[in-house]
Amino acid sequence: EAEVAQSPRYKITEKSQAVAFWCDPISGHATLYWYRQILGQGPELLVQFQDESVVDDSQLPKDRFSAERLKGVDSTLKIQPAELGDSAMYLCASALRGGNTGELFFGEGSRLTVL
Amino acid sequence: DAKTTQPPSMDCAEGRAANLPCNHSTISGNEYVYWYRQIHSQGPQYIIHGLKNNETNEMASLIITEDRKSSTLILPHATLRDTAVYYCIVLSLNRDDKIIFGKGTRLHILP
Numbered sequence: 001e002a003e004v005a006q007s008p009r010y011k012i013t014e015k016s017q018a019v020a021f022w023c024d025p026i027s028g029h030a031t032l033y034w035y036r037q038i039l040g041q042g043p044e045l046l047v048q049f050q051d052e053s054v055v056d057d058s059q060l061p062k063d064r065f066s067a068e069r070l071k072g073v074d075s076t077l078k079i080q081p082a083e084l085g086d087s088a089m090y091l092c093a094s095a096l097r098g099g100n101t102g103e104l105f106f107g108e109g110s111r112l113t114v115l
Numbered sequence: 116d117a118k119t120t121q122p123p124s125m126d127c128a129e130g131r132a133a134n135l136p137c138n139h140s141t142i143s144g145n146e147y148v149y150w151y152r153q154i155h156s157q158g159p160q161y162i163i164h165g166l167k168n169n170e171t172n173e174m175a176s177l178i179i180t181e182d183r184k185s186s187t188l189i190l191p192h193a194t195l196r197d198t199a200v201y202y203c204i205v206l207s208l209n210r211d212d213k214i215i216f217g218k219g220t221r222l223h224i225l226p
Contacts, residue, residue: 004158033214035216040218041218042200042202042216042217042218042219043159043216044216045213045214045215048213056211056213091158091159093158093159101208102147102149102161102164102204102206102208102214103161103164104159104161104214105161106157106158106159106160107158108156108157108158109156109157109158
Protein backbone atom coordinates (compact mmCIF):
# COMPACT_ATOMS: atom_id res chain seq x y z
CA GLU A 1 0.00 0.00 0.00
CA ALA A 2 1.33 3.44 -0.96
CA GLU A 3 2.51 5.58 1.93
CA VAL A 4 3.67 9.10 2.64
CA ALA A 5 7.40 8.97 3.35
CA GLN A 6 9.04 11.35 5.81
CA SER A 7 12.60 11.76 7.01
CA PRO A 8 14.30 11.96 9.35
CA ARG A 9 12.12 10.09 11.81
CA TYR A 10 13.87 11.76 14.74
CA LYS A 11 16.04 14.87 14.92
CA ILE A 12 17.82 16.38 17.88
CA THR A 13 19.38 19.78 17.41
CA GLU A 14 20.59 22.71 19.43
CA LYS A 15 18.80 26.02 19.39
CA SER A 16 19.90 28.43 16.68
CA GLN A 17 20.82 25.56 14.37
CA ALA A 18 19.09 24.87 11.05
CA VAL A 19 16.96 21.80 10.53
CA ALA A 20 15.15 20.38 7.51
CA PHE A 21 12.44 17.79 7.05
CA TRP A 22 11.60 15.96 3.85
CA CYS A 23 8.31 14.52 2.64
CA ASP A 24 7.46 12.36 -0.35
CA PRO A 25 3.69 12.15 -0.82
CA ILE A 26 1.73 9.31 -2.35
CA SER A 27 2.25 9.25 -6.10
CA GLY A 28 -0.34 11.31 -7.91
CA HIS A 29 -1.43 13.30 -4.87
CA ALA A 30 -1.47 16.93 -5.89
CA THR A 31 -2.18 18.37 -2.45
CA LEU A 32 0.45 18.31 0.27
CA TYR A 33 0.23 19.57 3.85
CA TRP A 34 2.68 20.18 6.66
CA TYR A 35 1.32 20.04 10.19
CA ARG A 36 3.04 20.63 13.53
CA GLN A 37 1.90 18.70 16.59
CA ILE A 38 2.98 19.73 20.07
CA LEU A 39 2.76 17.01 22.68
CA GLY A 40 -0.77 16.64 24.01
CA GLN A 41 -2.39 18.73 21.29
CA GLY A 42 -3.92 18.07 17.92
CA PRO A 43 -1.98 18.72 14.70
CA GLU A 44 -1.82 22.36 13.60
CA LEU A 45 -1.69 23.20 9.89
CA LEU A 46 1.44 25.09 8.86
CA VAL A 47 1.26 25.11 5.07
CA GLN A 48 -0.73 23.64 2.19
CA PHE A 49 0.51 23.10 -1.37
CA GLN A 50 -1.46 22.43 -4.50
CA ASP A 51 1.10 21.04 -6.94
CA GLU A 52 4.07 23.41 -6.58
CA SER A 53 2.03 26.40 -5.39
CA VAL A 54 1.41 27.47 -1.82
CA VAL A 55 -2.33 27.59 -1.18
CA ASP A 56 -2.19 28.56 2.49
CA ASP A 57 0.77 29.46 4.67
CA SER A 58 -1.05 31.80 7.02
CA GLN A 59 0.03 29.82 10.09
CA LEU A 60 3.64 29.37 9.04
CA PRO A 61 6.05 31.47 11.15
CA LYS A 62 7.78 32.92 8.14
CA ASP A 63 10.58 34.59 10.05
CA ARG A 64 12.14 31.18 10.67
CA PHE A 65 10.14 28.58 8.76
CA SER A 66 10.13 27.98 5.03
CA ALA A 67 8.57 25.31 2.87
CA GLU A 68 8.97 24.41 -0.76
CA ARG A 69 7.69 21.90 -3.26
CA LEU A 70 9.66 22.88 -6.33
CA LYS A 71 8.53 20.23 -8.80
CA GLY A 72 5.15 19.60 -7.25
CA VAL A 73 6.16 16.23 -5.88
CA ASP A 74 8.30 16.01 -2.74
CA SER A 75 8.58 18.83 -0.24
CA THR A 76 11.00 20.24 2.30
CA LEU A 77 10.20 22.13 5.49
CA LYS A 78 13.06 24.13 6.97
CA ILE A 79 13.51 25.86 10.30
CA GLN A 80 16.33 28.38 10.76
CA PRO A 81 17.18 29.13 13.45
CA ALA A 82 15.50 26.50 15.60
CA GLU A 83 14.10 27.59 18.96
CA LEU A 84 13.24 25.56 22.05
CA GLY A 85 9.52 26.00 21.35
CA ASP A 86 9.88 24.30 17.98
CA SER A 87 10.18 20.90 19.66
CA ALA A 88 7.27 18.98 18.20
CA MET A 89 6.21 16.32 15.71
CA TYR A 90 6.17 17.56 12.12
CA LEU A 91 3.64 15.68 10.05
CA CYS A 92 3.28 15.61 6.29
CA ALA A 93 0.03 14.60 4.62
CA SER A 94 -1.16 14.31 1.03
CA ALA A 95 -4.50 14.12 -0.72
CA LEU A 96 -5.89 13.54 -4.18
CA ARG A 97 -7.09 16.53 -6.09
CA GLY A 98 -10.73 16.08 -6.98
CA GLY A 99 -11.12 13.09 -4.73
CA ASN A 100 -12.43 12.96 -1.20
CA THR A 101 -10.49 16.05 -0.22
CA GLY A 102 -11.17 15.46 3.45
CA GLU A 103 -9.27 12.19 3.34
CA LEU A 104 -5.67 12.96 4.09
CA PHE A 105 -2.92 10.37 4.16
CA PHE A 106 -0.33 11.11 6.82
CA GLY A 107 3.25 10.04 7.15
CA GLU A 108 4.70 8.82 10.43
CA GLY A 109 6.13 12.24 11.18
CA SER A 110 9.48 13.71 12.10
CA ARG A 111 9.99 14.29 15.81
CA LEU A 112 12.15 17.33 16.55
CA THR A 113 13.81 17.98 19.87
CA VAL A 114 15.53 21.34 20.30
CA LEU A 115 18.03 21.54 23.17
CA ASP B 116 -10.74 27.15 16.07
CA ALA B 117 -12.10 23.61 16.10
CA LYS B 118 -15.85 23.51 15.48
CA THR B 119 -16.38 20.37 17.54
CA THR B 120 -16.51 19.38 21.20
CA GLN B 121 -15.34 15.97 22.38
CA PRO B 122 -14.76 14.46 25.82
CA PRO B 123 -11.04 14.46 26.63
CA SER B 124 -10.90 10.77 27.47
CA MET B 125 -12.93 7.57 27.58
CA ASP B 126 -12.43 3.97 28.63
CA CYS B 127 -13.92 0.90 26.99
CA ALA B 128 -13.55 -2.78 27.75
CA GLU B 129 -11.97 -4.93 25.08
CA GLY B 130 -14.58 -6.67 22.96
CA ARG B 131 -17.28 -4.13 23.74
CA ALA B 132 -18.55 -1.40 21.45
CA ALA B 133 -16.79 1.92 21.88
CA ASN B 134 -19.11 4.89 21.32
CA LEU B 135 -17.31 8.19 20.89
CA PRO B 136 -19.51 11.30 20.95
CA CYS B 137 -18.93 14.59 19.19
CA ASN B 138 -20.91 17.81 19.37
CA HIS B 139 -20.93 20.11 16.36
CA SER B 140 -23.89 22.36 17.06
CA THR B 141 -22.82 25.08 14.60
CA ILE B 142 -22.41 22.74 11.63
CA SER B 143 -23.70 24.18 8.39
CA GLY B 144 -25.57 22.43 5.62
CA ASN B 145 -22.56 21.82 3.38
CA GLU B 146 -20.21 20.58 6.10
CA TYR B 147 -19.30 16.96 6.50
CA VAL B 148 -18.34 15.17 9.72
CA TYR B 149 -14.96 13.47 9.50
CA TRP B 150 -13.27 11.17 11.99
CA TYR B 151 -9.58 10.47 12.27
CA ARG B 152 -7.59 8.58 14.83
CA GLN B 153 -3.97 8.80 15.91
CA ILE B 154 -2.22 5.86 17.45
CA HIS B 155 0.74 6.76 19.64
CA SER B 156 3.79 7.94 17.67
CA GLN B 157 2.03 7.65 14.32
CA GLY B 158 0.36 10.13 12.00
CA PRO B 159 -3.44 10.51 12.04
CA GLN B 160 -5.46 7.97 10.05
CA TYR B 161 -8.74 8.67 8.28
CA ILE B 162 -11.60 6.53 9.57
CA ILE B 163 -14.91 7.61 8.08
CA HIS B 164 -16.98 10.62 7.09
CA GLY B 165 -20.63 11.48 6.51
CA LEU B 166 -23.00 14.30 5.67
CA LYS B 167 -26.36 13.35 7.12
CA ASN B 168 -26.90 9.66 6.57
CA ASN B 169 -25.36 7.03 8.80
CA GLU B 170 -22.25 5.47 7.34
CA THR B 171 -20.42 2.20 7.90
CA ASN B 172 -17.14 0.86 6.65
CA GLU B 173 -14.73 -1.86 7.67
CA MET B 174 -13.35 0.23 10.49
CA ALA B 175 -16.35 1.87 12.12
CA SER B 176 -19.89 3.23 11.94
CA LEU B 177 -20.87 6.87 12.04
CA ILE B 178 -24.24 7.88 13.41
CA ILE B 179 -25.30 11.48 12.77
CA THR B 180 -28.35 12.88 14.54
CA GLU B 181 -31.22 14.12 12.43
CA ASP B 182 -30.49 17.75 13.30
CA ARG B 183 -26.81 17.08 12.53
CA LYS B 184 -25.70 18.82 15.71
CA SER B 185 -23.95 15.75 17.07
CA SER B 186 -22.58 12.43 15.97
CA THR B 187 -21.20 9.20 17.39
CA LEU B 188 -18.38 7.08 16.10
CA ILE B 189 -18.89 3.43 16.90
CA LEU B 190 -16.14 0.84 17.01
CA PRO B 191 -18.28 -2.30 17.25
CA HIS B 192 -15.81 -4.68 18.87
CA ALA B 193 -12.96 -2.69 20.36
CA THR B 194 -9.51 -4.25 20.57
CA LEU B 195 -6.38 -3.10 22.34
CA ARG B 196 -5.12 -1.79 18.99
CA ASP B 197 -7.97 0.72 18.98
CA THR B 198 -6.33 2.63 21.84
CA ALA B 199 -5.71 6.03 20.26
CA VAL B 200 -6.77 9.67 20.15
CA TYR B 201 -9.90 10.10 18.05
CA TYR B 202 -10.56 13.41 16.31
CA CYS B 203 -13.95 14.61 15.11
CA ILE B 204 -13.73 17.31 12.44
CA VAL B 205 -16.31 19.25 10.47
CA LEU B 206 -15.30 20.22 6.97
CA SER B 207 -16.90 21.56 3.88
CA LEU B 208 -15.43 20.35 0.62
CA ASN B 209 -15.00 23.88 -0.61
CA ARG B 210 -11.59 24.54 -2.01
CA ASP B 211 -10.53 26.86 0.82
CA ASP B 212 -11.67 24.80 3.79
CA LYS B 213 -8.99 23.25 5.98
CA ILE B 214 -8.87 20.22 8.21
CA ILE B 215 -8.52 21.65 11.72
CA PHE B 216 -7.82 19.22 14.52
CA GLY B 217 -8.95 19.84 18.08
CA LYS B 218 -7.63 17.89 21.06
CA GLY B 219 -9.77 14.83 20.36
CA THR B 220 -10.80 12.02 22.70
CA ARG B 221 -8.16 9.74 24.14
CA LEU B 222 -9.73 6.27 24.07
CA HIS B 223 -8.28 3.60 26.35
CA ILE B 224 -9.27 0.03 25.60
CA LEU B 225 -9.02 -1.98 28.79
CA PRO B 226 -8.10 -5.68 28.71
